[in-house]
Amino acid sequence: MAVTDRPALRERALVTQPSSKLRRPRSKDKQAWAYVAILGLSVFFVGPFLWLLLAALKTPAEWGSEPSILPKEAQWGNFTAALTDMDFVGYAGNSFFLALTYSVLITLSSAAVGFGFARFRAPGKGALFMILVSTMMIPQILTLLPTYVMFSRIGLINTYWPWVLWGLAASPYLVFLFRQFFAAIPRELEDAAIVDGAGWLRIFVQIFLPLSRPVLITSFVLSFTYMWGDYIAPALFLDLDRTTLSVAITAWYQDPAGNVIPTVQAAAASLYILPVLLIFFFAQRFFIRSTLGSGVKG
């Protein structure tokens, strides 16, 4: 099933080096052409990061009235302003708390559901799995807006409960990831535990869950960065005083006339993306080490 390939492929690609060892050596010209293309594309992909950083280091005048490419003197004060003009740390705390709660819960619930689909037989399993596959095709926004209307009628708006519920409900995408991993583990492993009289919950928690550490971390990283970056759910479900960093940095940093101050907002945005970039760097190293070490591939 093509759909099941995705998480595994992603993991594999972060690990494997290009498999060009058996291909014919290319002519110098073709390689040169590839480098030109890569450098050109790098400008497109890196440019906005650099422009953001430059904007974050400019005075309002250098950005606005008399534009210049480079700031004369780096304005680190923009970063101080970004941290103090609004309760940056408080909003970051909200983002962190929501992302942490959501990603821990959804990782555990998806692992349990993936375990169920991988290790048991029962009537209706095939049908349930088909439904699981199909729900991946439902546009998320389609359920989000009616959920908002529903939750507003039962008083769940401006609370963090929706994130707990979403976390408990497991994600079809992550269920796949875990199902593939658990299905590849030999039966003998649980046979020994069954003989020793262990229940299924114990087998899952004490044997299978520790084994799936690479998948647990992948799932945690993916869902944490997803929630850290989510905009629409906090914008809809939370008021400005309880919302996350993603909403706050678009709502604050205004001058008295109500216009956004681009330099300070750029500084705030730089701080906001920093954890995601760090997590990615860390996770990439982790994927390489753990996957090569354990010989596990999705």
Add this chain to the structure above:
Amino acid sequence: MARKWTRSPRWAFYSFVSPWVLGFIVLTAAPMVYGFLVSLTNFDGSSPRWRWVGLRNYSELLHDSDALSALLRTLAFTAIVVPLSVGGSLFLAVLINRRLRAVGLWRTIFFLPSVVPVVAMAIMWKLVFNRDSGVLNSVLAYGGIEPINWLGGPTAFYALIVLMLWGVGGGMIIMLAALQGVPVELEEAATLDGAGRWTVFRHVTIPMISPVVLFAVITGVIGALQVLVQPLLLTSASGIAGVGTVPDSNRLFMVQVYQEFFLSNRFGYGSAMLWTFFVVVLGLTILLMRFSRTFVYYEVDADAEGGR
């Protein structure tokens, strides 16, 4: 057979999958049914004096020229963005999948933008496209081109597409893995038979990775059709109140739905739009699946059962 059942009792299966089953009922099925019921009313989000209006919202939608042109614009947007991003990610993967210096660095550079949160992405591109101080207009000024108000008019559509393509690195990673999964023997055999590089790519590599390409196309279509946050955040106004300031060229269908919900407080009508949208997405997905049977090659039969 009997031993199998004692080995893995039914209740164990049902308890382990229960979080997802309950979650599906409460957080997916219930909202969709509820949304359909709301679409048959004139509910405004707060007033208790709503009433049933039957299918009137749906018949109004058929004559709503704003909504229909938004739908057409969304289909055009999808038809532009999906081929560009699927083709782009494949191109990047092919480019990276060769013996190059510092290949890890290039892979990271191409991939990084795709993990940047959408809010930061919008802020960054607003700075790039800014009329007076943006880097794009500064570069164009060297060519003697007058400053363009990228985000204010019809050009905002191109800005939106560029923003979408900036995150193409996520797809590249998946394509890269697919390319590395193609057995080298197949490509070697074709080369020995006298096939050129392009022929090998077109007739061996592409068929071998076609299931992944199909997956990228389908998720890409679903993703592009429901784009909402990017046009909202690319406006000059800040945040969610900006929906009224989205330029016409960026009024995608979801932006229109959003406006009906939160600017006009027409929850019933907005829900009818959502359900119509669902039918469109479903239809397009089925169409793509059918169409794909002619050119997608499956090495192993799909195991839809999910058993071992």
